[in-house]
Amino acid sequence: MRLSITQSTKYWLSEHPSIVNFRWSPTESWGSTWSFLFSAIAIYIIAAAILHLMVxxxxxxxxxxxxxPIPAIHSLAMAMASVVIFVGILLSTAAEIRDTRWFWRRTKTTTAFQWLLCFPLGTRPSGRVFFWSYIFYLSRFLHLLRTFFTVLKHRKLTFFTLFNQSILLFMSFLWLEFSQSFQILAILSTTLLYSVVYGYRFWTAIGFPSACFPFVVSCQVVLLGCNLVCHFGVLALHLLKGGGCNGIGAWGLNSMLNAVILLLFLKFYLKMYLSKRKGDSSSEFKGSSRHSNSGLEKRDSKAS
Structure with missing residues (x-):
């Protein structure tokens, strides 16, 4: 029974003909043109701004x-989608390594980890791994809905939110368009984190207690930091390998955008931490002043 479930999972997530024969192209893949990408980002920004103004x-x-229950349902759906993408690309990566290991000798790729960080030159956006990269790209559009939930519920819209969501959508498009190296590890780490983050959001949305620290922001900072470290690994392999890594131009732009997002996250995190410290110190000052005033009142009453 367990074997049949495992085999069925592997088939539907890594061996199905639509996955194996996938090809990223403007004629076969929805949303695969530059005009569609920029139009979608522009519509997202304008719609969010208009909604915020109307509210x-x-x-x-x-x-x-x-x-x-709409935000809770959205969080649950995103958590489940992230789990499916994580398992799918994990199984597909194992299958691709099994089927293409023989070809690595020609590309000076010696280990599976090198292949995960650095695609050989000439890699085309087709096959199992890029199918799940495409599904991840489509899931980015579902992430955009959270911006509208925030506007309606908290009447809040920031430049960072619009910039972050737009850049993440743009980067996932670059992964497919240029067969960019490192995207497998990026999708694995991102979907793993999203499954935890959206599961946590669903947990709090249905009434369970939240963490005593900024859980979501902390997870995102950890993810960006890990991605930044892996980018140095890609750069090292590109310089040390004779042929280089595929999609290195898109990777360079991706690295720069990741660094910008990380700096913005750290700035937000530091600002939130300092405001919390300031609030705690002011509350302690008020508490101590009330305590001293009450002590004076007690001593005055005793003296009288």
Missing amino acids: SLTLRTNRRVPLG
């Missing part, structure tokens, strides 16, 4: 739009 003009300051 700010029509609702009072303390009013919020009730969303009911």
Whole structure:
């Protein structure tokens, strides 16, 4: 029974003909053109800005739009989708390593880890791994919905939110368009983190207690830091290998954008930490002043 379930999972997630024969092309893949990408990003930014303006003009300051269970359902759906993508690309990676290991001798790739970091030159966006990269790209559009939930529920829209979501969508497009190296590890780490983060959001949305520290922001900072470290590994392999890595130009742009997002996250995290420290110190000062005033009142009452 367990063997049949395992075989079925492997078939549907890594051996199905639609996965094995996948090819990224404008004629076969939805959303695979540059015009579609830039139009989608522009529509997302304009729609979010218009919604924020409408909410700010029509609702009072303390009013919020009730969303009911929609955010919880979205978080659960994203957590499940992330788990499926993680398992799918993990099984597909194992299958690709099994089927293409013989070809590595011609490309000076000696280990599977090198292949994960550095695709050989001439790699085409087709096959199992790029199918799941495409599914990950499509899932980025579902992530955009969270921006609208935030606007409706918290009346909040920041430049960082729009920039971060747009850049992540743009980078996932680059992975496919240029068969960029390192994308397998990036998708594995991202979907693993998203399954945890969205599971946590679903947990808190249905009424369970939240963590005593900024859990989501901390996870995102850890992810960006790990990705940045792996980017140095890609650069080292590109310089040391004779042929270099495929999609190195897109990788360079990706690295720069990752660094910018990491700096913005660290700035936000530091600002939040300092404001919390300031709030704690002010509350302690108020508490101590109230305590000293009450002590003086007690001594005055005793003296009288």
